[in-house]
Amino acid sequence: MVAAESAEAQPVLEARGISKGFGSVTALENVDFEAYPREIVALLGDNGAGKSTLIKILSGALRPDTGTIKLHGREVEFHGPRDARSNGIETVYQDLALAPDLDVASNLFLGRELLLPGVLGRLGFVNQRAMRQQAQEHLLGLSVKLSSARQTVDTLSGGQRQSVAVARTVLWGKDIVILDEPTAALGVAQAAMVLQLMQRVRDRGATVIFISHNMPHVFEVADRMIVLRTGRRVGTLLPAANMDQAVSLMTGAVSAHSGDAAAQAP
Incomplete structure (x- = not known):
């Protein structure tokens, strides 16, 4: 992480006590989240862990049932994606939302x-x-x-299209870029292009938040990893952790309270 997390560092984006339900299904339960300046933070978890719901709340696409969101220490309320964008938060979903023609x-x-x-x-x-x-x-x-x-976009490779989508978020999102599965369905060379771009975006001063099921990609670029399981935050992993520790937290095989130096309790 370029700007190390410390007692003095204030999160650029912070969520506390976030809960969200859809009918009888609880997608998130009392989840805390923080992202620091000039940091790449990954959200890890199996399908149904609540990752997509959380980023939709952070990007204004969904409103939480309970909880608060702070941006640069100031409490904010997003009524839609436009509110998030006006506050410097840009999101790239898997469909990229590019016009191919x-x-x-x-x-x-x-x-x-x-x-x-x-x-x-x-x-x-x-x-x-x-x-x-x-x-x-x-x-x-x-x-x-x-x-x-x-x-035209329809002449570009998958990696180039993803790079264009990320570049657009950086052009308009000065503070925070949220990426949903940025390397999904990309080849090795194309994925490497996108991962390098994420690091350049961070090095230019932005905070990058991303979801990925590709563990090697996560461990290659993430400065910190927040693990969700069944709608709850179950731990935080630092770069010194390994993939086995991540999988164990995701599946519930171990707890972040086990005392491993590379893992932190939520």
Whole structure:
């Protein structure tokens, strides 16, 4: 972790006592969560552990039944994803939400298009040249390798598409980037591209929160791992931990209270 967690470090995003139910099903029960500046934090857990529900709450897509969320120490309430985005939180879900027929620049500015100056801008005419120039500069700054920002998304590889989606979140989410299974269905080289991009995003000052079922990928980039099981937070793993410890927490074979130096109680 670039900015080490310490007693003096204040979480950039903090949730306390989060609970969420869907009818008779309890998805989350009294879950605490914290993410620190310039940190990659992973959410681990089997299917049904509550990971997706938690990130939907953190990104404003769902509202918790109980609990509070703080951003930079200030309590906030998100009534929808737009509220989260306006507070610097951007999310990439598995479907990426890219428009395949549009070029890369248009996708980066989708819904936030730059307009031409003067009368044409007031009439809604888009400034394609400015968007392509800024898109190219932004992608270069993140070391995302594409032939041109004029390429349509449907010509890109899976790793390049994921990189474009992540680059868009960084362009608009200045503080926090949330990624849902960012390397799912990617080949080895494409996944490596995305993992390196996540590290560059962190090194530029953002906090990265991500879900992944791919343990090697998690242990390659995560500065800290929060483990959920059946809707509860059951432990925190540090980089010195190993995959067996993670699996044991996820399955309930051991408790974080076992005293292992690489694991912390929730």
